[in-house]
Structure formats: structure tokens, C-alpha cells
Amino acid sequence: MLVHITKERLMHALQHVLKAVSVNHPIPILTGIHIEATAEGLILTGSHTSMSIEAWIQQDGTAVIVEAAGSIVVPARYFYEIVRKLDDGMIVIDGTESIVAAISTEGSSIRLCGMDADEYPKRNRSANAAATYRLRIESESLKSAIRQVATAASTSESRPVLTGVCMSYLGGSELRLTATDGIRLATCTIPVEIRGSMPQSAEFIVSSRSMLDMAGMLDGQGEPIELQASSDLIIFRTANLHIQLAPIEGTFPSTHSIIPRTYQSEITIETARLQHALERATVLAGDRIVRMTATREQLGIVSRTAAIGDGKECVPVAAMEGDEFSLSLNGKMLTDIVRCLAYTYVRLRYTGERGPIVLQPTDRDGEGDSSALFLLTPVRTAVQVN
Amino acid sequence: MLVHITKERLMHALQHVLKAVSVNHPIPILTGIHIEATAEGLILTGSHTSMSIEAWIQQDGTAVIVEAAGSIVVPARYFYEIVRKLDDGMIVIDGTESIVAAISTEGSSIRLCGMDADEYPKRNRSANAAATYRLRIESESLKSAIRQVATAASTSESRPVLTGVCMSYLGGSELRLTATDGIRLATCTIPVEIRGSMPQSAEFIVSSRSMLDMAGMLDGQGEPIELQASSDLIIFRTANLHIQLAPIEGTFPSTHSIIPRTYQSEITIETARLQHALERATVLAGDRIVRMTATREQLGIVSRTAAIGDGKECVPVAAMEGDEFSLSLNGKMLTDIVRCLAYTYVRLRYTGERGPIVLQPTDRDGEGDSSALFLLTPVRTAVQVN
Numbered sequence: 001m002l003v004h005i006t007k008e009r010l011m012h013a014l015q016h017v018l019k020a021v022s023v024n025h026p027i028p029i030l031t032g033i034h035i036e037a038t039a040e041g042l043i044l045t046g047s048h049t050s051m052s053i054e055a056w057i058q059q060d061g062t063a064v065i066v067e068a069a070g071s072i073v074v075p076a077r078y079f080y081e082i083v084r085k086l087d088d089g090m091i092v093i094d095g096t097e098s099i100v101a102a103i104s105t106e107g108s109s110i111r112l113c114g115m116d117a118d119e120y121p122k123r124n125r126s127a128n129a130a131a132t133y134r135l136r137i138e139s140e141s142l143k144s145a146i147r148q149v150a151t152a153a154s155t156s157e158s159r160p161v162l163t164g165v166c167m168s169y170l171g172g173s174e175l176r177l178t179a180t181d182g183i184r185l186a187t188c189t190i191p192v193e194i195r196g197s198m199p200q201s202a203e204f205i206v207s208s209r210s211m212l213d214m215a216g217m218l219d220g221q222g223e224p225i226e227l228q229a230s231s232d233l234i235i236f237r238t239a240n241l242h243i244q245l246a247p248i249e250g251t252f253p254s255t256h257s258i259i260p261r262t263y264q265s266e267i268t269i270e271t272a273r274l275q276h277a278l279e280r281a282t283v284l285a286g287d288r289i290v291r292m293t294a295t296r297e298q299l300g301i302v303s304r305t306a307a308i309g310d311g312k313e314c315v316p317v318a319a320m321e322g323d324e325f326s327l328s329l330n331g332k333m334l335t336d337i338v339r340c341l342a343y344t345y346v347r348l349r350y351t352g353e354r355g356p357i358v359l360q361p362t363d364r365d366g367e368g369d370s371s372a373l374f375l376l377t378p379v380r381t382a383v384q385v386n
Numbered sequence: 387m388l389v390h391i392t393k394e395r396l397m398h399a400l401q402h403v404l405k406a407v408s409v410n411h412p413i414p415i416l417t418g419i420h421i422e423a424t425a426e427g428l429i430l431t432g433s434h435t436s437m438s439i440e441a442w443i444q445q446d447g448t449a450v451i452v453e454a455a456g457s458i459v460v461p462a463r464y465f466y467e468i469v470r471k472l473d474d475g476m477i478v479i480d481g482t483e484s485i486v487a488a489i490s491t492e493g494s495s496i497r498l499c500g501m502d503a504d505e506y507p508k509r510n511r512s513a514n515a516a517a518t519y520r521l522r523i524e525s526e527s528l529k530s531a532i533r534q535v536a537t538a539a540s541t542s543e544s545r546p547v548l549t550g551v552c553m554s555y556l557g558g559s560e561l562r563l564t565a566t567d568g569i570r571l572a573t574c575t576i577p578v579e580i581r582g583s584m585p586q587s588a589e590f591i592v593s594s595r596s597m598l599d600m601a602g603m604l605d606g607q608g609e610p611i612e613l614q615a616s617s618d619l620i621i622f623r624t625a626n627l628h629i630q631l632a633p634i635e636g637t638f639p640s641t642h643s644i645i646p647r648t649y650q651s652e653i654t655i656e657t658a659r660l661q662h663a664l665e666r667a668t669v670l671a672g673d674r675i676v677r678m679t680a681t682r683e684q685l686g687i688v689s690r691t692a693a694i695g696d697g698k699e700c701v702p703v704a705a706m707e708g709d710e711f712s713l714s715l716n717g718k719m720l721t722d723i724v725r726c727l728a729y730t731y732v733r734l735r736y737t738g739e740r741g742p743i744v745l746q747p748t749d750r751d752g753e754g755d756s757s758a759l760f761l762l763t764p765v766r767t768a769v770q771v772n
Contacts, residue, residue, distance in 0.1 A: 078694060081669040087662065100695070107659075108666055110697035273493075276473065280494055283467040308464060309486070311496035 001037045001070025001095035006063045007088050013055035014080055016241060017046035019213045020053040021076040032073040033080075034120045035093070035101075037066045045123065046076065051210045052123055053217075054242040071117035074101045082110055123244060131228040131235075133169045133199030135192040139218045139225050139238070145177050145188040146215040148340045148372050153208035154181035161250040164205035167229065171201045175227075178255055179208055184333050185255055185356075186340075188372040195226060204229050205248040214243055259373065260358060263349040265322030267294050268362065269315055271338065271346045277301055277313035278335040284311050289379045290331035294350070295324050303331060318345065325350040327357065327378045337374045354380070387423045387456025387481035392449045393474050399441035400466055402627060403432035405599045406439040407462040418459040419466075420506045421479070421487075423452045431509065432462065437596045438509055439603075440628040457503035460487045468496055509630060517614040517621075519555045519585030521578040525604045525611050525624070531563050531574040532601040534726045534758050539594035540567035547636040550591035553615065557587045561613075564641055565594055570719050571641055571742075572726075574758040581612060590615050591634040600629055645759065646744060649735040651708030653680050654748065655701055657724065657732045663687055663699035664721040670697050675765045676717035680736070681710050689717060704731065711736040713743065713764045723760045740766070 017033055025031050025048060034045040041059040045052060059066050072095040079101070083091065086105050094102040099114045146165070154162035168176045173194065178187040214236060218225070221238055228235040229247075236243040278301065281290050285303035293300040298317055304310035327350065338346065343361030347369075350357060356377045361370035403419055411417050411434060420431040427445040431438060445452050458481040465487070469477065472491050480488040485500045532551070540548035554562045559580065564573040600622060604611070607624055614621040615633075622629040664687065667676050671689035679686040684703055690696035713736065724732065729747030733755075736743060742763045747756035 075694070078669060082666060082697075085662065085666045085669060107700045108663070108697065110666065110670070110695060112670075112695040113693055276471065277494070280468060280471045280496065283464060283471060284496070284498075307499055308461070309496060309498040311468075311494065314493045 001072060002068040003037050003042060003093045004065040004090050005042065007083065007086055007091055009057055009063050010083055010091060013044050013057050014083060016055045016217050017044045017053045018076060018080060019217065020046035020048055020051045022048050023077045029073060029115055029119050031076060032115050033076045034071065034073050034117060036071045037069050039066065039069065041066060047121060050207060050246040052244045056240050056242065070095050072099065072101055073115040073117050073120050074112055078112055131230045132202045133229050134195040135175060135227045136195050137190060137192050137225050137227055139221050139223065141190045142225055143215045143218045144342050145190045146211045148342060149177045149179045149186045149188050150208040150212050151336050151340055152181060152184050152186035153179040160248055161205055161252050163208060164248040165208045165211050166203055166205050166252040168203035169199060169201050180253065180255060183377050184337065185258065185375040187255065203252060204234055205250065205252055206234055206245050207248060210245050217241060259375065260351040260355055263351045263358065265294065265325050265350040267299060267317045267348050268319040268345050269299060269317060269348060271341050271344055273315050274346065275338045277315050278331060278338055281311055281313055282331040282335050284309055285331040287330060287332040289328045289381065291326065291328050293326035296320050328381045329357065329376060329378055334376055337376065343370050387458060388454040389423050389428060389479045390451040390476050391428065393469065393472055393477055395443055395449050396469055396477060399430050399443050400469060402441045402603050403430045403439045404462060404466060405603065406432035406434055406437045408434050409463045415459060415501055415505050417462060418501050419462045420457065420459050420503060422457045423455050425452065425455065427452060433507060436593060436632040438630045442626050442628065456481050458485065458487055459501040459503050459506050460498055464498055517616045518588045519615050520581040521561060521613045522581050523576060523578050523611050523613055525607050525609065527576045528611055529601045529604045530728050531576045532597045534728060535563045535565045535572045535574050536594040536598050537722050537726055538567060538570050538572035539565040546634055547591055547638055549594060550634040551594045551597050552589055552591050552638040554589035555585060555587050566639065566641060569763050570723065571644065571761040573641065589638060590620055591636065591638055592620055592631050593634060596631050603627060645761065646737040646741055649737045649744065651680065651711050651736040653685060653703045653734050654705040654731050655685060655703060655734060657727050657730055659701050660732060661724045663701045664717060664724055667697055667699055668717040668721050670695055671717040673716060673718040675714045675767065677712065677714050679712035682706050714767045715743065715762060715764055720762055723762065729756050
């Protein structure tokens, strides 16, 4: 292997694949980055047990030149640190010596002990013929849906399916993402385009952390993403990125019946003002409860913590339907939800004393409701806080 | 106490005093910030055992208005978090209720449990009459000297004097700062102006961490600093900041005789190129040794670590006097020194096999040598690395 590549191109690809590399992984070969040079260009791969990321760098004769094909695995941490600290300009990577990567620029020459590329787990690069569905998704809508939904997933490993985001294709041209930890639930529907043969409806659960990592990689990528999903492999693919995820096994709880169809009251509030008020309230309340009281004019948020202090926030209500109401909620969980909302306003629906509160982002004019929906179960308090 | 103040002014002062507050301090009152409102304005104070910082905010009738004088101590973490999350604009702080600070803006009202201001340790605000010396220093030169010298101080508490920076006034109009951890030494002389009565020559040792914190606070402050030093209290003072430090007790090792007066060879190198080469070399070497070989054309830096790899860097030599030489050094310590250098070029002086290497920043034309000087003891290797 002998490759000439600019630092900029190499760093860009490295930053993506590093997201799948754990430098302390118990399997030594997975602490490395697999580099493959072919006539088409360079492919960098990083993997851990349930995720692998390939970044493709096209040979273009100026910024990327492959003089000799070949493969090597280099230790991720050292390779990244060295490349990051090299001067800008062309970098030569020479892997002709057995399992040693010689990295050189003008003035620097570094020989890094690598690992045998044959030991690196093989990946399936051919189109996934067995895919249950193949869909094409706009990168912006996928990214926004992941960021809104994934925070509702559980962080506890006690029920693995709840650490994931459930992707349900139910026919038609829509894909629904859902996550829940038992107390809150987030769901969002995004438009998709069908690719290849008519897909079957099915749902697969994917790690919410991997989904959030992927959303980060899609920043600045305008092109659509192809999703191939089957029961043993989920593939997200753009021209330069190829992300393979192992679905989480198990059955996602049925959430359809949980979402209330009717409500007693609804208020519409400016998202940013609600967010700032909640952030102040949770300084004192931490992850304890806050008491919310909605009137026609304003939403009052009261928090109180013994020996520390108490706070009262008033957020103007833009519109109200139904009666005034009050309820107690986990302040931190509500703040987490409100922080992710991508719309200027949010509708807050009260479904009664025991029902969950429902949040739906909206553009205020009533036409622009988001497809995202958030549920949060209230805390029932014996003594009222206010 | 009743005060109106803009969020911007309050945040600016808070960020300074927080540097002296440890939220986990075993003495509860020191986890707080002391707020005092007087006819002149507001004084915020943060303290820990060996340092106290006062930030003065002048009453100006528009951005800062004191309606009623008084004092209160508020919990630092909560107070800072709340103020940070308030909307921009005027904040009202009402301390009329006993040991409760009521903080309010439009839409928010927060009552924070405080502590009794009478329990807060008293500070001496009058000019330090017993000062051994009183000097006036340009803030830029003090800041630059602290940043260059303080990194050479020891981080181990086994010899407390070595964790400090020694400030020596030796008569005339110069103050010398010195720090050493036994392996490296940094010293820098800065011009000062004598204030008040003729000062006695004396040296005091001040915590290097507190000095670095102070250098951070001086960013953006153009005005000169007044230094009052006596054996029990060191005061640094500007119009808005008043920093009191307890000197470290003990005798600083005599460093005068350690600095070599003669040398066998000297090379001049561009600081940035040396820094980048060393940073790459230490990716592989970590805090192990690097081998440096100086010829008339270039300085070669070789690092080698078993099972990881090796690197060779070449940095062009701008000028050389004396013979070619080679020596082994702790790569990380040398990198730390070179990172702090404030000049474009650096002279590297070789004083023989057993003597320390001496670094002096310079402006290349020979006239512009910095007053800063750095010593690093070489590592004697049985087997040569290259």
C-alpha cells in the first residue's frame, strides 16, 4: 500500500470512523482503524461489536493518489493523534513493509506498528439482498427525527430494547421512529421513498447512542441516505459513508395504545421561553418535581427544595383551549424533551390527573404541526407544592 | 440589601470570584460568595484557605443601582447557575429578608437560602502598611511572565515550596519570578515601578496554581497592577479586582548558581516548528525520552517506543555556534516549556554531557532576547536511542 493524501481529507474521514472505535476494546484488532487502498481510493473502517463505520475517500489524482493497493490496521489513538499534529499538506502512507505504517511529510517520518489486516472482521459490502425494506431518506429529516426521539430512550441496560430507537415501516411512504424509557415517550414520523422491490412492513430496534453518533456524522451532508434493514443488519449509506448496525433483539413495547387521542385542555407556548424557564427551575429542583399551573394568561412553574430555596417562573400562554389545570412533573425529564424541540412553539396537552402530558411542536399557525409527539407521565403528589 | 444590576456586569464579576470558591470546601461558609452592597457599589468575594478574590462593581445609576446597603452570603454554585440562566437585562437582588436572597427578573422570581454574612472571614481592605515592597507592574508583562514560569513548578506536595512561584525583588526596578521542580527551572524578570516608601529586597513564594488563575483574570485588563508583598500577605490589586494570597512558608532553593554562564554550543530555531515536531514526537514517546541531535543544518528529534513505533523529526536550524551535539531529554517536559514560549525563535544552549540544556526565547535579530530562561536536566542514557 502506498497512498498520498492531504491532511484535510484524511482527518475528515478519520473523525467519522473514530466514532465506532473504542481504544480500550478487549479485542485488540478493534482498537485499530482498518485502512484499505484500492484503485478507486481509500476506505477507512472503524468497528465495535454492534456498529461499523466505513468512510470512502475517492481517488482524484490530486488530493488523493493511490500508488499501490493494499490493507493495514493501525492503532486508532496513535494514528489519529499523529495525523492531527502533522503540518498541513500532503501525507504519504506507506504500508509496503509488513504490518508497519510509515507516515511521512516534509520533515517528519513516523513508523507506526500496525496489525494484520487479515485479522480484521470482514464486512458485507454488497447490496443487502435480504433486506426487508430499502428506503431513501432526506438526511435533514432523519437527523432531526433522531435528535428529537433518541433522548427519550432508556440509559439503563436492564431492558435492552428500551435503550434503542424503534424504526417502524408500516407501508406507504412513512417511517416512524419511537423511543421510550417507560416514563417518557418520543415518536416522530418522516417521509421516505421506496427503493427496489416493494418493502414489507416491519420494525427494527437500533441503539439510540449509535443513532445519535450517526446524526452527528450527517451534519453538513446534504445528500439523501439509503436505509437497508433486515433482521440481522441495518445499513445506512451515503456516497462516502457506510454505517452498519446490529439491531437490538427483542420486541419493542406496543406504544400505539398509549398515545391519548383526546385531551381536556391544550396550551400553546413559545418553546425557547419554556426551555429557559425550565432550565432555571431545575437549577433548584434538580431531577425532583416541578409543579406547573396553566391559566389563560400564563404557565406558572414552581420548584422548591428544602434548605436551598424556591423559584417561580411565569411563561406567557399564546393560546388555550379547555380548562385551567395543574400537575407535577419530573423537571429534568421535561427540560430534556423541550431542549430537543425543533419548532418555535409547542402545544402542551393535559389529558387528566392520571394521564400523560402530551407535547407537540408546532409552527403556531395550526398548519405546521410537527410529526413529533412527546409523552411524559406526571408525578402524583400527595401534598401540592404550591 | 436591595440592588439592581445587569446580568452582564454581574456575570463578569462572578466568573472572577468563582476561581477562589471550592463548592466542596469543608467549611460551609466558604462554599458561598459574599455579596456586599455599599453606597459605592457592589463587592463580590470568594475565598478558600490561601486565596481570596474581591470583584468591585461601581454603582453608576444605570447598569448598577444600590437602593439599600447590606451583606449576604449565597451558595456559589446555585447562585452562578441561576444568574447564568436568567434572561439578559436587569436583575434585582433583594436581601432584606434574613439570610434569603430573592433574585428576580421579569417572569422569574427565585428565593435562595443564603448564609449569615457575619460568619464570613474578614478581609483587610486598608493599604497594607507593613508591606515589605509595593510595586506597580504592567498587566501584560506580569501575565506573560506567570504563564512562562508557572508551568515549571512542581505538582507534588512533597516539597510545598516547589509548588510555588518565587517572586524576588532584588532592588532596582526589576522583579524576578522563578519556579522549579528539581528537573526543570524557569525564570523571568519583569520591569516594575516603585510605589510608596523605598522597598526592601525580599522574596516570597506564591502558589503557582493561584498565579495561573490570576493570569486568566487579567486577560482583557489593560490597567497596571499594584503588588503589595509582606511575609503574611501578598495582594494584587487593580481598580476592580483585589486578590489576596497567603505566601507559601519556607525557603526557596537558591537557583542563581544553577544557571550556567558558559556553554559549548548554541542553536537558534523557530519556536513553532520545534513545538510541532516535539508534539508529534511525544505522541509516541509519551513522557519517555527523546533523543536530539543538532547539526549545522537541522535538529533531529528521534523517539522510539517498543511495540508502538518510532518517529524522526527534522527541524531546520536558523543559526549555530560551537560544535554539533546530541543529548536525551524528557520529551513531555521539553514540550511543556516550548509551548509557553512567547517569542518567535528560541536559542537552545548545550552545556555539556552532564549540564542542563538552556532555552532562551529570542526575536532572532540578537537584540530581542527575552528575559525568560528555561533549564532542563538531560536524561543520561546508557544505550543511545538513535
